[in-house]
Amino acid sequence: MIRKSPTTSARMGVTRRTVSTGIGAAAMLAGTAPFNILRAQGAPLKVGVLLPRSGAQASIGQDCQRGVELAPAIFKELGLPELAIMNADTETNVEVARARAEKLINDGAQLLVGAFDSGQSTAIAQVAEQKGIPFVINIAAAPPITEQGYKFVFRNFPTAPMILADAFANQKEVFEITGKAPKSVVFMHVNDTFGTAMKNGVGAVMPKFNMPYQIVEQIAYDPTARDLSVEVAKAKATGAEALLMVSRLNDAILLTRELVKQRWTPMAVLSMGPGWYEDQYLKTLGKLSDDPMSFVPWYDPNKKLSKTLEAALAKAYPDINLNTNHIYTFEALLVAADAYKRARSTDPKALADAIRATNITDNVSTGPGIQFDAKGQNDKLKNSAIQNRGGKLVTVAPKTASNAKPELPMRPYDRRS
């Protein structure tokens, strides 16, 4: 029996099979290690978009979704990388928002966007920070969210004090342009979390602006109220010249109806929240919807990207005006795509670092652009004053971002054919 002398390779324990395996492994390493960055660039970034698509805020969540739908085509034009959107429904519920955020991350989401509401966004921020996944807030105004020292949470939306400060500044600008200002107002606000926070904010911020009017009465009401006749009767009885409002959509419609029925046209309706500029308000009330002014986070109609976004929305949804929900949801995704482009990686820390270094000047919202401070807040954002006119919305202040002049006083309701 001839015994074969062991070869060197055999001595080293290397067989033909192990060589093949080794070559395969080497090829895999060669295929991944040097080119992993490029591969990440080629694959879309998985973005979990959390919105209240059902429940009390369903219509707003669905409106925000329009901003999501418009993004891919525009991003392609801008040369931004593709995003793989993973939709999730918070059901207008804080606990559901938290659970959905966890599930999205478990399912592979590399960045989160959402969630319209401060409570839901707070819950998602906690999850994102804990898991180390970047979270870009589209709409939420409660200041504490970006005061927690979070490293993965970013907000491209003004806080409540920013909104209020700009609202009063813009009101003064409007009064100056028109040469007319009310001397007394009734402050009516919804009594939910948002309305109460705004009420407290008005008390703190308004004295700093030396406004031409006095608040003669404050009326808090339930945003789900079916009838607001008492509230309007009470406001009218004060003899105030104007209404300062913090409302939602349905109550804004109800209030307008009552104003008409109770034959009272205030000199101005100055709204510092949603409702008065929304499409459903305009459509439901027709000519009666004209003239109220809203002082809200908005867009600069003169910016190039605003025009692009407006055109895209008009094409996809001809009957819908561009609004806060579309703009800020679109911009949250813009932040994500821009950061992914610069990070050249899906690594959460690299993405967060890239978001922190964001400097987008070709954007939509009013203000110099999108940059984040050390807390993750875009503190450069500005509000706009918008006025309802002929079923459309025009921007009347600040002057640098306006496309029309403000009109005061409101035309009497009974003289609108």
Next chain:
Amino acid sequence: MGPTVAAEIYLNVAVSGLLTGLVYGLMALGLSVIFGVVRVVNFAHGEMMTIAMYLAIVLFTSLGLDPLLMVVPIAGVLFALGYVLQAGIINPFISRPEHSQFMLLVAIALIIVNVLLIVFGPDARNVQTSYSFDSFLIGTLIVDATKVYAGVATLLVAAALFAFFRFAPLGKAIRACADNYTGALVVGLDVKRLYALTFGIGAACVGAAGSMLVLLFDVTPALGPALTLLAFIIVITGGLGSMPGALLGGVLIGLTEALAGLMFTPSAKSMFSFGLLVLVLLFRPQGILGNRLT
């Protein structure tokens, strides 16, 4: 506010509350009729009301039919729905424990809410008629025209219902069932059919109220539970099973909410309705016009 201005406002608000309360009363009347005869508490009452409101909206938007003119047809549709519901689903539960009936009707309510959500979506809807924004100016009193029309229609429907139960043979037969179930069986009345008719009549009241209320309120699928709760507050205040009690309860709740909103704070209106309910339960548990509890 000066004293004259204050008096005007109180009068305005009171009239508005009274008229709204009348429509509330008609809604609650249906609940009271059903409980008074069938002894089943309809936990899907508000949800049935939203069906009526959506029907009115569909008829208005697609055919331009005024909801006030559609009171009778919508009441007819709801009558049929109520009849089928009682005859097909609720009758087998009549002799079962109350919690079974409760679960059945809550399940029906949930189904209605979700079907409406699927069909109409979550957005608030309303009708805007040519008189939606009208008001009557009587001296210094400004009265909402829609509320006046709805209030008058409510009184007509309620009068027709009272007349039916008092003078029509079928109405008398239904009352006989309510007064003495065994006796009604002994004299050969078809009690199950009468129960189905009663549920149908209660549902018809809801249909009539819904087609009027859609002129006053926006409707969403989520409105149902709130209306059910409101109907319960009204009938318990007025007296469960008492028809005049339901109307009185509606007026009282409408007035209480309106005046409390004016005198205190509007956001606490509901608190005063519940306060009235607690007082009634404490001092007259059977309700203001209800029969003494045994």
